[in-house]
Amino acid sequence: MDTFALVVTIGVALFFTYTNGFHDSANAIATSVSTRALTPRAALLMAAVMNLAGAFLGSGVAKTVSEGLIETPEASNKGMGILFAALLGAITWNLITWYFGLPSSSSHALFGGMVGAALAGGTEVIWSGVLEKVVIPMFVSPIVGLLAGYLVMAGIMWIFRKANPHKAKRGFRIAQTVSAAGMALGHGLQDAQKTMGIVVMALVIADVEDFGDPIPLWVKIASAVMLSLGTYAGGWRIMRTLGRKIIELDPPQGFAAEATGASIMFGSALVFQAPISTTHVITSAIMGVGATKRVNAVRWGVAKNIVLGWFVTMPMAAVVAALSYGLVWLVFA
Structure with missing residues (x-):
C-alpha cells in the first residue's frame, strides 16, 4: 500500500469537509440572519464553534458511512483510488451547486460518489444499506420536516395568539440564537461524522486500523476543525436562497424552522444512526x-428547483465519481 495514496486521500476527505462547511453553513444560520436575529459574522462564528462541538x-x-454503504475496497492503491474518486465526485458537485446557489445535499453528493466509484471500480455496493440509510431517509426526512415545521409553527401561533406582536418578535429573535445553535450542533453531529467514516475506511484499506477500533482522536479533531473552518468561510449564495427566496421569514417562523430542523437531525443521528441531509x-x-401563513406565501417555483436539485445530486455525483475513477486508474495504473 502506497503511504502517499493514503495521505492524499485523507487530505481530499478533509477538503471535502471544508467544502461541506461553506456549502452547508447556510443551513444553520440563514433563517437567523434573514430575520436579523444575528449578524452574518456573529452567526458564522457561532455556527463554526457549535459545528466543532457537535462533531464529538x-x-x-460515521459507522454507517464506513461500513454500511459499500464493501470496503481491497487493500491496494486501486482500493484507495475508489475512495479518492468518490470524494472527487462529491467535491465537484458541491462546488457546482455552490456556484449556482443551489442548496443541494453535500451528504448525498458523498453517497452518490461512493456508489459511482464503487461500481466503476468493481467493489460491491450494499444496496440494502443504501436503501435503508440513504434513499428512505432522503424521502422521509423532508416530509417529516414539512409536516413538523407546519405543526410547530401552528402551535406557536396558537400559544402566542394573544401576545403583543412586537414583544413576541423580540423574544423570538433572542430565542433564535438558541435554535440556530441547535441547528449548527446538529450539523456538526451529522456532517463531521460522514468524513470521519471516510477517513476510517481509508485507514482500514491501508491496514492501519480495523473497523472494531474506536475512531482515532486525531480523525475527530481534524474532521471537526475542517468543517468548522469551512463553516466560518460562509456560504453567502445559498444563504440568500434559504433565507429570502423561499419565503420572507420573521423571527417566530425562523425559530420554528430551526427548532424543527435541529430536532430531526439529533433524532436521526442518535436514535437511527441515519446520515440525513441537513439541507x-x-x-x-x-x-x-411558511405554509401556515398561506400556501402561496411559499415561492413554490424556487422550492421546485431546490427539490429537483435533491433528486439529481446522487446520480450526478455518481457519474462524476465513476469518470474520476476511470481517469485516476488510467493515469496511475
Missing part, C-alpha cells in the same frame, strides 16, 4: 413553516 457527540453516523431538513421545515 457521537459516532453512529433537506431545514429547507422542508422552512416550507412547512
